[in-house]
Amino acid sequence: MISYTESLDGITPEKLRGFFVGWPNPPSSAKHLEILRAAYKIWLAVDTETDNVVGFINAIGDGVLSAFIPLLEVLPEYQGEGIGSELARRMLDSLRHLYAVDLICDANVQPFYVRLGMQPYTGMVFRNYDRQSAE
Numbered sequence: 348m349i350s351y352t353e354s355l356d357g358i359t360p361e362k363l364r365g366f367f368v369g370w371p372n373p374p375s376s377a378k379h380l381e382i383l384r385a386a387y388k389i390w391l392a393v394d395t396e397t398d399n400v401v402g403f404i405n406a407i408g409d410g411v412l413s414a415f416i417p418l419l420e421v422l423p424e425y426q427g428e429g430i431g432s433e434l435a436r437r438m439l440d441s442l443r444h445l446y447a448v449d450l451i452c453d454a455n456v457q458p459f460y461v462r463l464g465m466q467p468y469t470g471m472v473f474r475n476y477d478r479q480s481a482e
């Protein structure tokens with residue numbers, strides 16, 4: 348069974364294995380935990396049988412007007428079961444007091460977010476690939 352939580356109580360780097368699939372230089376599990384701790388809001392999906400985190404979403408923000416969702420990921424073996432939609436729905440609900448909730452995604456994922464009430468827009472990014480692992 349999958350349970351959803353906003354809490355990092357009891358979450359260790361060992362429970363955060365397998366994320367950042369396809370990243371050439373991914374953050375470590377310890378860095379991942381640091382990212383989650385520093386977030387404005389998070390939601391985690393936990394497999395209650397293994398007690399491991401199998402999906403997560405984070406938002407950074409000012410708590411006044413705007414938030415940005417940098418990361419949403421579900422472990423490959425858990426994808427296609429509605430976990431990503433549930434995490435995103437819960438996050439959008441947690442941020443509903445704000446004016447702007449933004450994220451960057453590839454064009455092929457846009458339909459996923461449109462179904463959750465978001466709209467496509469144009470954005471700009473800067474990437475410092477030397478810092479991808481955050482080490």
Ligand SMILES: CC(C)(COP(=O)(O)OP(=O)(O)OC[C@H]1O[C@@H](n2cnc3c(N)ncnc32)[C@H](O)[C@@H]1OP(=O)(O)O)[C@@H](O)C(=O)NCCC(=O)NCCS
Pocket residue numbers: 418419420421422425426427428429430431432433450451452453455456459
């Ligand atoms: C995107 C992601 C979080 C979706 O999680 P998930 O748990 O598989 O999503 P759901 O099971 O709720 O899927 C909902 C729908 O979105 C579709 N979808 C999921 N990922 C998609 C993708 N990468 N491209 C296009 N459609 C996608 C699914 O086909 C599904 O449609 P269906 O219900 O008609 O079959 C997951 O595929 C993932 O972690 N991908 C890698 C990281 C990533 O791309 N994150 C998004 C960054 S913006």
